[in-house]
Amino acid sequence: MLNSSLHQLGSALRAGKISSVELTQLYLDRIAELNPALNAYITVNAETSLGQARRADALLAGGRAQPLTGIPIAQKDIFCAQGWRTTCGSKMLENFIAPYDAHVITQFNNAGAVNLGKTNMDEFAMGSSNETSHFGAVKNPWDKNAVPGGSSGGAACAVAARLCAAATGTDTGGSIRQPAALCGISGIKPTYGTVSRYGMIAFASSLDQAGPMARSAEDLALLLNVMTGFDERDSTSLQRDKEDYARDLNKPLAGLRIGLPREFFAEGLAQDVAGCVNAAIAEYKKLGATIVDISLPNSRLAVPVYYVLAPAEASSNLSRYDGVRYGYRAPEYGDLTDMYERSRAQGFGEEVKRRIMIGTYVLSHGYYDAYYLQAQKIRRLIAQDFDDAFKLCDVIMGPTSPSTAFNLGEKGDDPVQMYLSDIYTIAVNLAGLPGMSIPAGFGSNGRPVGLQIIGNYFSEARMLNVAHQYQLATDWHSRAPKL
Amino acid sequence: MSLTNADVRKVASLARLAMAETEIESARAQLSGIFDLIAEMQAVDTNGITPMSHAQDVTQRLREDVVTEGDQRELFQSLAPQYKGSPQVEAGLYLVPQVIE
Numbered sequence: 001m002l003n004s005s006l007h008q009l010g011s012a013l014r015a016g017k018i019s020s021v022e023l024t025q026l027y028l029d030r031i032a033e034l035n036p037a038l039n040a041y042i043t044v045n046a047e048t049s050l051g052q053a054r055r056a057d058a059l060l061a062g063g064r065a066q067p068l069t070g071i072p073i074a075q076k077d078i079f080c081a082q083g084w085r086t087t088c089g090s091k092m093l094e095n096f097i098a099p100y101d102a103h104v105i106t107q108f109n110n111a112g113a114v115n116l117g118k119t120n121m122d123e124f125a126m127g128s129s130n131e132t133s134h135f136g137a138v139k140n141p142w143d144k145n146a147v148p149g150g151s152s153g154g155a156a157c158a159v160a161a162r163l164c165a166a167a168t169g170t171d172t173g174g175s176i177r178q179p180a181a182l183c184g185i186s187g188i189k190p191t192y193g194t195v196s197r198y199g200m201i202a203f204a205s206s207l208d209q210a211g212p213m214a215r216s217a218e219d220l221a222l223l224l225n226v227m228t229g230f231d232e233r234d235s236t237s238l239q240r241d242k243e244d245y246a247r248d249l250n251k252p253l254a255g256l257r258i259g260l261p262r263e264f265f266a267e268g269l270a271q272d273v274a275g276c277v278n279a280a281i282a283e284y285k286k287l288g289a290t291i292v293d294i295s296l297p298n299s300r301l302a303v304p305v306y307y308v309l310a311p312a313e314a315s316s317n318l319s320r321y322d323g324v325r326y327g328y329r330a331p332e333y334g335d336l337t338d339m340y341e342r343s344r345a346q347g348f349g350e351e352v353k354r355r356i357m358i359g360t361y362v363l364s365h366g367y368y369d370a371y372y373l374q375a376q377k378i379r380r381l382i383a384q385d386f387d388d389a390f391k392l393c394d395v396i397m398g399p400t401s402p403s404t405a406f407n408l409g410e411k412g413d414d415p416v417q418m419y420l421s422d423i424y425t426i427a428v429n430l431a432g433l434p435g436m437s438i439p440a441g442f443g444s445n446g447r448p449v450g451l452q453i454i455g456n457y458f459s460e461a462r463m464l465n466v467a468h469q470y471q472l473a474t475d476w477h478s479r480a481p482k483l
Numbered sequence: 484m485s486l487t488n489a490d491v492r493k494v495a496s497l498a499r500l501a502m503a504e505t506e507i508e509s510a511r512a513q514l515s516g517i518f519d520l521i522a523e524m525q526a527v528d529t530n531g532i533t534p535m536s537h538a539q540d541v542t543q544r545l546r547e548d549v550v551t552e553g554d555q556r557e558l559f560q561s562l563a564p565q566y567k568g569s570p571q572v573e574a575g576l577y578l579v580p581q582v583i584e
Binding site: 096097099192193206207232235236238239298300301303304305307308315319322323324325326327328329331333334335336337338339340341342343344345348353354356357358360361364370371373374375376377378379380381383414415416419430431432 | 490491494495496497498499500501502510513514516517518519520521522523524525527529532533534535536537538539541543544546555558559561562563564565566571577579580582
């Protein structure tokens with residue numbers, strides 16, 4: 001049951017072979033057993049989850065089930081879920097009980113899915129290793145000395161360790177794709193504006209995008225069908241017709257043009273990762289794809305541009321945490337300014353404070369043109385590189401991360417080294433394009449390697465087709481860590 | 484680029500983050516390292532390039548100017564932070580240190 005696809009689970013539930021309560025209890029027991037060592041979940045609320053499962057069982061018994069009815073899904077702790085503690089990985093929100101549901105949560109509730117718990121994450125989604133969480137680092141289930149990646153590290157760990165059927169994540173600079181790669185699972189960040197940001201705690205609003213994390217592309221398609229859709233409460237939600245992301249899964253790949261950006265295979269890419277990615281490309285050639293040499297000349301600027309734009313937006317978004325209306329307030333203070341300064345200094349962790357400081361600096365008087373405006377101009381150059389590339393190819397492929405999972409504590413003291421672990425993922429967010437990562441083998445240390453697939457705007461169904469055909473021909477995605 | 488300790492103090496103050504003197508030097512060193520990374524973009528010629536502020540080339544939607552959410556003041560005020568054991572609200576207002584003498 002733990003290795004079943006969402007489609008198989010849905011069939012078993014609808015056929016009455018297992019109830020949602022039984023399935024939910026199976027995962028809750030597994031979480032109780034394994035989570036103390038992995039730390040994938042911040043909050044589990046068994047009674048609430050089982051209550052949802054009982055309602056799902058009633059729907060199933062009444063023949064009113066949808067594809068995900070009764071299936072336990074882990075929700076990243078960035079999504080507000082009414083009545084659930086929603087911390088965003090921060091001491092600032094340690095005791096915050098969300099008063100309403102994020103749109104993503106509403107969509108899953110309407111689909112009859114069960115909320116299995118809230119997964120650990122880097123504080124306010126700022127991090128690439130899950131080590132910035134106030135609730136402690138998540139361990140990589142393939143090797144507990146390794147990081148799971150971040151910021152959706154708890155979600156990636158939970159999926160890989162079979163502590164949920166599937167999970168949600170968010171991706172501002174790689175936070176779905178990089179942990180998916182490091183934990184050996186599949187994840188997709190759809191086109192910006194496809195999934196509503198309502199109730200998803202804001203980091204960098206022009207880049208934040210939610211998406212699903214699961215064990216296969218086929219599962220991702222079912223999840224995306226539920227998560228996407230127009231929502232008037234998010235001013236950047238796109239008004240588009242609802243689509244079935246599973247519609248093209250079984251199309252053959254003959255004639256597919258894969259662009260390989262030479263910048264993604266240059267200095268800085270670990271040999272073992274390059275080996276796995278090249279083997280995956282060879283597999284795609286066997287499936288009928290042709291390879292096109294492309295260039296993304298401005299991609300080397302993506303990291304510097306991102307570390308101006310994302311902190312700038314974050315410094316603005318996180319100004320709401322002032323200790324007045326909700327969240328943490330310092331136990332001792334003098335005047336109002338002192339209350340703000342102490343509450344924020346004590347409530348935020350080091351990485352969050354660092355990014356607020358960067359953002360405050362680049363937006364401060366006299367520096368705006370040199371930093372923020374310059375970064376926005378280069379953002380356009382980066383997006384134009386992709387426009388040019390997609391005239392020559394249908395999808396772009398390369399590594400998701402320059403190395404396999406690094407060791408816990410390895411990059412803790414050097415923020416710049418940590419930031420460079422996202423060199424292949426950040427440009428996709430800046431352009432607003434969809435990107436995904438799927439398992440493509442293991443490095444020399446036995447840790448998973450991810451293949452990144454980047455598509456043009458709104459080409460998610462094609463990307464999932466491309467990923468699914470690879471997963472029919474290989475079995476990397478069905479490997480499970482020994483726990 | 485190298486920041487000074489005075490720069491760090493000023494930014495911390497603008498960001499409303501209390502910072503002890505002992506934290507200033509390490510913050511300065513780390514922020515300087517990050518600004519060295521950011522400095523790579525300064526050499527790029529961006530004359531005539533329109534800044535890109537958003538991933539999609541769309542304009543903001545307008546909506547009817549009508550109330551879409553009911554009054555949830557009690558619910559929201561139940562989330563107010565505690566101070567010395569009690570939530571800092573009174574008569575529908577949030578309590579903060581006095582700002583006007």
